[in-house]
Amino acid sequence: MPSNQKKTNNANAELYNPPSQVVSQANVKEYEKLYQLSLDDPSGFWGERAEELEWFAPWNKVIDDSRKPFYQWFVGGKTNIVHNALDRHLKTARKNKVALIWEGEPGDTRMYSYFSLNREVCKFANVLKSLGVKKGDIVTIYLPRIPEQVITMLACAKIGAAHSVVYGGFSVEALAERIEDAQSRVLITADGGWIRGNIVKLKDITDEAVARQPTIETCIVIRRTGQEINMESGRDYWYHDLMGLPIAAPNCPTEPMDAEDLLFILYTSGTTGRPKGIVHTHGGYMVYTYTTLKYVFDIKDEDRWWCAADPGWITGHSYIVYSPLLNGATSFMYEGALNYPYPNRWWQLVEKYGITILYTAPTAIRGLMRFGDAWPNRHDLTSLRLLGSVGEPINPEAWRWYHTVIGKGNCPIMDTWWQTETGGFMITPLPITPLKPGSATKPFFGIEVDVVDEDGKTVTDGDEGFLVVKRPWPGMLRTLYKDPDRYKEQYWGKFKGMYQTGDSARRDADGYVWVIGRIDDVIKVSGYRLGTAEVESALVSHPDVTEAAAIGLPHELKGNAIHTYVILRAGLEGNDKLVEILKEHVGHELGPIAKPESITFVSSLPKTRSGKIMRRLLRARALGQPEGDISTLED
Ligand code: WTA
Secondary structure, eight states, X not given: OOOOOOOOOGGGSOOBOOOHHHHHTOSOOOSHHHHHHXXXXXXXXXXXXXXXXXXXXXXXXXXXXXXXXXXXXXXXXXXXXXXXXXXXXXXSGGGGSEEEEEEOTTSOEEEEEHHHHHHHHHHHHHHHHHTTOOTTOEEEEEOOSSHHHHHHHHHHHHXXXXXXXXXXXXXXXXXXXXXXXXXXXXXXXXXXXXXXTEEEOHHHHHHHHHHHOTTOOEEEEEOSSOOOOOOOTTTEEEHHHHHTSTTSOSOOOOOOEETTSEEEEEEEOOSSSSOEEEEEEHHHHHHHHHHHHHHHSOOOTXXXXXXXXXXXXXXXXXXXXXXXXXXXXXXXXXXXOTTSSSTTHHHHHHHHHTOOEEXXXXXXXXXXXXXXXXXXXXXXXXXXXXXXXXXXXXXXXXXXXXXXXXXXXXXXXXXXXXXXXXXXXXXXXXXXXXXXXXXXXXBOXXXXXXXXXXXXXXXXXXXXXXXXXXXXXXTSOOXXXXXXXXXXXXXXXXXXXXXEEEEEEEEOTTSOEEEEEEOSSEEEETTEEEEHHHHHHHHHTSTTEEEEEEEEEEETTTEEEEXXXXXXXXXXXXXXXXXXXXXXXXXXHTOGGGOOSEEEEOSOOOBBTTSOXXXXXXXXXXXXXXXXXXTTBOO
């Protein structure tokens, strides 16, 4: 078994029934029957969903499993996700509806209607074209949370180029590695971004990364923070200069794409080695993200949806950028930290903009809860109708606080379990679902999940096992960029015909799924996904370090924190100063979120006879748990 969690059956956990005012207006009124139908006739179910969107040419097959696990969706269909996210709405009254509301950390604001967002996207698409960017190219985007994130992503997709967005909180080596893998020629960045009143110097980081990975020929820089920066002549151009040129015309045709053409690559941490490029395509990802948001968060024309994630992660890709626009919704985006300048910043924003749905991570909820009820209680939060959670299991205490203090008991919490690989929500309540705090409840339509043992057999209800998905779905990753073998092996290799999630879970007697957490070498820190291997290689890149091991241990606010064990070069001795230096080094190479919580200097690391670090053993020791099977231990 993956871990030694105690066996419980949560069938009797407290149950929260959805309030009648929520149920009466829900987009989906019944779960069981429609769920069964979606499994009995997946082609019919997904075909109907796809027909709600526009296609340049119809598909001739909804699912093609002839080359499994390289499944294909809407085969032969032609569309472009941007056609459905923008162009489609311009023909209707939505043209003048607010698509995006943005507030910067310093309090500056911007609003875009569908019309004006489309205009910016077209202008920038023309800029990209004039730089020679074409269908199939991969553009790297490294930005703070500003509207240009959305604009540049959409502009790429519009002309058929793929984007590879690198989270603005990542740093030099993380960026360099991603540029290299994608072989990007064009990079979009900013002078900086605001965080807690400080400037994150993105352009400085970019310069360092590009020096390591010189494939970049053109760097487009958005002015955000305004300080002096280095602009390299012939390589670096200001965004606003380019957007002022005649080539930045406000009309640009949307490129018809094959349903299976590449939409984006998003790098994420895996079990071993370097981040892997998760591949998503235009057709299936579009249908899946559109449907999940519509059904789960009950998106309506009058809603103001706030997904408080970063566009640099999958949550932002799917639910800040693409899905809200596909649904013709009004989306809100905020640049800064949640407690700056005061812990009521978020609640102020909810009140100011009349946010109706707030979707965030447990770590943020715990962080806000810590400041007490007085901060939210100063604000009118009655606009809220639904709440959401994502990124890690939500502890029942945080769930109850979110439900009572923020939602005043009237707003069901959609605890959505999913992954970069899945494109959209997989296990999630609907607004009509009775909730149990801490459970993501049941699978979404068309999704068949199971909890299995080492042999792939379903475990008894209440037992812990491997969480798997037993059939393909439209939003699934298609492959790993340039590494189809690893895709096959890593996701479909362990259990025959099943997608392995990397998570462990339990299912209770009511069929509710309780996700426990990762069972591989992925660590979720404050909801962010990091790999032990990345942290280790950042440590080892410091000249004083010869070997390093990283593990995740429970942390009250962050969910998990990174703890590391380091072997120094012979003759060197560890001290507090070196701890600080190494933490800074990891921050500089990978990003502040990856800075270890602790660094312990050791003279050896537990390894298997084949030389693999036994992180499981390090964890067990740190937690004072039984060490389990150590027969493979080298020494
Ligand atoms: C975890 C984030 C419990 C899980 C969308 C998964 C969750 C990993 C939940 C993927 C949830 C995400 N309850 N655990 N509601 N949502 N996870 O790729 O371990 O950044 O495998 O995608 O986050 O992280 P990723």
